[in-house]
Amino acid sequence: xxxxxxxxxxxxxxxxxxxxxxxxxxxxxxxxxxxxxxxxxxxxxxxxxxxxxxxxxxxxxxxxxxxxxxxxxxxxxxxxxxxxxxxxxxxxxxxxxxxxxxxxxxxxxxxxxxx
Amino acid sequence: xxxxxxxxxxxxxxxxxxxxxxxxxxxxxxxxxxxxxxxxxxxxxxxxxxxxxxxxxxxxxxxxxxxxxxxxxxxxxxxxxxxxxxxxxxxxxxxxxxxxxxxxxxxxxxxxxx
Numbered sequence: 252x253x254x255x256x257x258x259x260x261x262x263x264x265x266x267x268x269x270x271x272x273x274x275x276x277x278x279x280x281x282x283x284x285x286x287x288x289x290x291x292x293x294x295x296x297x298x299x300x301x302x303x304x305x306x307x308x309x310x311x312x313x314x315x316x317x318x319x320x321x322x323x324x325x326x327x328x329x330x331x332x333x334x335x336x337x338x339x340x341x342x343x344x345x346x347x348x349x350x351x352x353x354x355x356x357x358x359x360x361x362x363x364x365x366x
Numbered sequence: 367x368x369x370x371x372x373x374x375x376x377x378x379x380x381x382x383x384x385x386x387x388x389x390x391x392x393x394x395x396x397x398x399x400x401x402x403x404x405x406x407x408x409x410x411x412x413x414x415x416x417x418x419x420x421x422x423x424x425x426x427x428x429x430x431x432x433x434x435x436x437x438x439x440x441x442x443x444x445x446x447x448x449x450x451x452x453x454x455x456x457x458x459x460x461x462x463x464x465x466x467x468x469x470x471x472x473x474x475x476x477x478x479x480x
Contacts, residue, residue: 284467284468286470291375291472291473292472293370293372293457293470293471293472293473294457294459294468294470295470296467296468296469299467309467339409341411343468355401355413355468356413357410357411359409359410360409360410
């Protein structure tokens with residue numbers, strides 16, 4: 252049982268570079284999410300998806316794009332990285348039905364530094 | 367809009383002390399779910415508990431207990447006889463319904479000293 256797998260785990264980017272973070276889940280969850288974690292601010296939602304082919308903006312979507320071409324994968328893209336995007340990124344997934352809302356399964360995080 | 371406030375940014379206790387982490391939330395929904403997560407130094411997020419808005423029973427799990435009070439919009443977390451392994455950042459979170467995004471508090475860093 253892999254759960255939610257994020258790749259890469261660490262990355263250093265130069266300002267202006269682009270990259271894609273990959274999230275994969277093997278639990279057949281309908282919903283997937285991308286959060287960023289910054290000191291003292293908890294986790295803030297960037298984008299989320301309620302199903303294959305659908306995405307929506309969260310609380311802090313600027314500078315990011317996402318895609319969900321397959322149910323099990325949710326990609327987060329940075330087109331032109333900025334130092335303000337230095338953060339730890341977490342992917343999560345969950346079922347849609349309330350009876351299964353026992354919690355969200357989180358990946359182990361990606362630590363991104365933009366210099 | 368939903369909001370979760372964890373006013374205690376950092377707490378330091380000595381091993382075996384009891385400690386309570388506060389969580390106050392704001393929501394206009396009548397149905398909602400509250401969570402606590404633990405983030406140890408290794409960085410992963412560990413699910414601790416979920417509580418439905420219509421279930422105000424307190425929960426106890428070993429040394430952990432949770433007090434949910436709708437009247438004060440609080441969902442506090444108590445660790446009894448704390449241990450060094452309890453040192454972590456603890457997050458309280460709120461969601462409107464199944465599959466909706468979680469709104470997190472800012473977290474409380476707990477340091478348990480031997």
